[in-house]
Amino acid sequence: MRPASQDKIAHGGEGRESKPAGEPRDRRDSRWDAHRAQRRQELVDATLAAVGKHGAGVGMEEIAAEAGTxxxxxxxxxxxxxxxxxAVCNRVASQLLPKLREAIESNAQPRHMVAAAIETYLAFVEADPELYRFVVHPPQPDRPDPLTSLAxxxxxxxxxxxxxxxxxxxRDVAAAAxxxxxxxxxxxxxxDWWLRAERPMLRSELAAHLTELAWSGLSTIGTHPQEEK
Structure with a gap:
């Protein structure tokens, strides 16, 4: 039988007894929640720093050491x-998604919109390849969640x-997803290929090639259905 403290850790507990449902929360609970949220953010910061030092394959020991715990x-x-x-994916997404949204919304022409979005994504990849590898390759692929991976x-x-x-x-929006x-x-x-091949072409060249390929399929979006007949 495992010690009670190990059971609490295994189940995400903090070593405190939970209050019965419906019982009012006191200020100590609120302070603890704030402390826990802050500590989680600090551990995400430490993970980002550890990835920068050790690469995408960083271990939990190295992450803990970076956090000083x-x-x-x-x-x-x-x-x-x-x-x-x-949690790391959510942090990165909170930084990348506004940039993608800005790139899309700042271009009126659909093709330019596609090009800007692709360029923004590739800029993120080039800026920190190890962080990119870390976030797009989950540690447990058999536990998918539709909104937890950056992709x-x-x-x-x-x-x-x-x-x-x-x-x-x-047009029918069913094709959007x-x-x-x-x-x-x-x-x-x-x-992924670009990084594995050690960037055999400039980012701008890769973006241009991908825009050309993507636009070949998406160019019909701006066409009214009757115009296709």
Missing amino acids: SKTVVYRHFADRAELHV DLVGEQAAAAVSVALQQSG PWGHGVVGLVRSAA
Whole structure:
């Protein structure tokens, strides 16, 4: 039988007894929640720093050392590596998605919109290849969650933009999700190759090639259905 303290850690507990449902929370609970949220953000910061030092394959020991603590403490705040990975993805997404949104919304021409979004994504890849590798390759692929990986979050953003374009053209928006995620998959696969091949071409050249390929399929978005007949 495991000690009670280990059971609490394994289940994400903090060594405190939970209050019965419906019982009012006191100020100590609120302060603890704030402390726990702050500590989680600090551990995400430490993970980003550890990835910068040790690469995408960084271990939990190295993350804990960067945070100046132990793995046991890390697991008090994150149930496992997969949950920590989700938190890091959310942090990166909170920085990348506004840039993608700005790139899309700052261009009136659909082709320029696609080009700007692809360029923005590739700029993120080039700026920190190890962080990119860390966030797009989850530690437990058998536990998928539609909105926890960066690729899925970016795919949702792309799908939303495609949906608006389809609506404005009077077309069926059912294609928005597969097209949006498809373009992201295209760019991600090419970005993975680009890094593995040690960047055999300039980022701008890769972006131009991907824009040309993606636009070959997306160029019909601005066409009214009757014009295709």
